[in-house]
Amino acid sequence: DAGVIQSPRHEVTEMGQEVTLRCKPISGHDYLFWYRQTMMRGLELLIYFNNNVPIDDSGMPEDRFSAKMPNASFSTLKIQPSEPRDSAVYFCASSFGLGKGHYGYTFGSGTRLTVV
């Protein structure tokens, strides 16, 4: 398996524009997570899905953020409109199960978003 695949690797956009980040989890993994990493706040969980269903989106900062998982092999995180304070590295991660035997997340390489 190629691991968790995120695109794009870098994104520079102007304030007010829509940004869409993409993630392909590892085949067979039933949990998918979106995290944001900044120097000030560290790693923050934004939302996670189980079997394509959003379970906990309490970490999504504002209504400008939305996430979807239309099928088991694809998820998107959308920011509309984007603001400079959204600049961060956004990680997608997936895992198989979360109970006993859980062996941790597999992370993607992240998308570095810069909003100017």
Added chain:
Amino acid sequence: AQTVTQSQPEMSVQEAETVTLSCTYDTSESDYYLFWYKQPPSRQMILVIRQEAYKQQNATENRFSVNFQKAAKSFSLKISDSQLGDAAMYFCAYRTLTSGTYKYIFGTGTRLKVLA
């Protein structure tokens, strides 16, 4: 609420030497997972090692081992025979098994420099 503390923002080690990174956590739960993740300059978060709280035996993965002291709520990572490729940010993470939330709580990280 659980917390994870990494008190060493930065550590240095000579190549081939041994270094220990500290992590303490606070929880009232008895069953949980602890992880160490490595984030090299390539940015991807890589799982280094995992410890289940109900197991007394310390986890080991090749040159990486942990010293898990459950009563003291301490989970340090020892890297033996340090290599240049070990240079990275290292994050300690806690994940509960009992409260029904699947969030990881990450520490603020320790930057490890390996000196040739």
